[in-house]
Amino acid sequence: MRHILILGAGTAGTVIANRLSRRLRSQLRAGRVNITIVDPDPVHLYQPGLLFIPFGESFRERITKDRRPTLDRDVRYVASAITAMDPDSDTVTLADGTRLSYDLCIVATGARLVPEETEGMTGPGWRESVHEFYSLEGAERLGYALDCFVGGRVVVNVVEMPIKCPVAPLEFAFLADAYFTNCGIRDKVEIVYATPLDGAFTKPVAAKSLGHLLEEKGILLETEFNTGRIETRAAGAPADELDGRAGALVSWDERRIPFDLLVTVPVHKGAAFIATAAGLGDAMDFVMVNPRTLQSQRKPNIFALGDAANCPTSKAGSVAHFQAEVLEENVVRMLEGRALDAGFDGHANCFIETGHRKALLIDFNYDTEPLPGMFPYAWGPVPLLKESRLNHLGKLAFRHAYWNRLLPGRDFPGIDAKMKRSGKRMLQTQD
């Protein structure tokens, strides 16, 4: 009997569990292989839906489901937290002290928010004037705060990269612009976007195509802003320093941005047990893998995918999906003693909401930046890197596809793990 252990049943863990279960069905039923998946939360959260919660355009019941029905019935589900992993003895320890051993382990424990890593973030203003929307509780609390907001300065801020869904903070700023416009108070609201990167759009083609968006929407941009600390008035900072506002975001080089409402994306790290499994993770506790095969650099029988892996591509659901196709093949190859396929090219594919019921789509990989053109076929029907209503509808329809196609591990017609070049216009950035 070969034991396959999957840690984490979010998007990445669920997709790989279901794909492997289908691929290895005969071996599973003959008792030659078993698949166990461990996740402490009995509820599966559709993370792309979090963006809409603060604006009252989605709600808890719409983006959560019981975990068990999302997993193939041949997959054994253990509802428990993971406290330790020992790559040397091929074991994982659960919260109640149970030890699970494995022949092959797949780490899919995602990324976790660590707001306490930033001085002052979880102080008295936390979830009062300082908010995040990367957790269900945070998104709901931010929704209440927006309901009560009558005007002032809203600062949207990324503390540091990498983060899940790198475009989400920008989408939030765009949607906030549309939301306040619809509320009739846009003229009383100043929106500032503060990023550690040197622009809102850092890739040259995207910067050229989309550079106008922030300006058109009247969103102020503060670049190379590395958040050092957050001061809130309750923390004892003098009112005059805060400009009479609820708090201020302060950078390491002492730039200050006072705010009435801060929407921040806190520091992200990998699961805590990765930090104590020597040699498994990097400085941020993401599992160090070969970016093409997804095999751990620490031990050959460990793999990682999704947000938990340190691949230099976006932490996004689409990436987890494309990685799962390659990893499914590699797990089978490893079980059969064959060489691994170095087939993951960093492919990512994301809808970006731009407000007023429009969105754009980007498609890129390790080597090719997001380019304009058509998707998924050369004739379309979906335009790339261009705002359209169809993309917005695509984003909304994706929730159904997520539950019914992506999570069960089925393929999407026309969309492969490897990025296609057809339909894309290869632009020179000097154009």
Place this chain on the structure above:
Amino acid sequence: MTTLAAVPRNAEGFLERVEDWDRDIAREIAREAGIPELSDRHWLVVNYMRDTYIATGSAPTIRTLGKESGVQVKELYALFPKGPAKLAAKIGGIPKPKGCI
């Protein structure tokens, strides 16, 4: 000796190829960016940055630099004014810290 003028760079002055880098090129890029002399503290950061990139495929962030390189964040700003991660990456011959779009 390789000179900076002989190696391909992108529009923002980052080296196109990590393997083109050497310490003389680093000194030239630093001078261009207004750092006349690279001290031992500068080298500590530049070497850490480069080693991390080569090992993991991505450049460390400011906070990781502050925790792991042996140089505190405040000092990073003194050594590499305005955007230490970006400037240290440029001097270290590795690509600019990435966004997604």
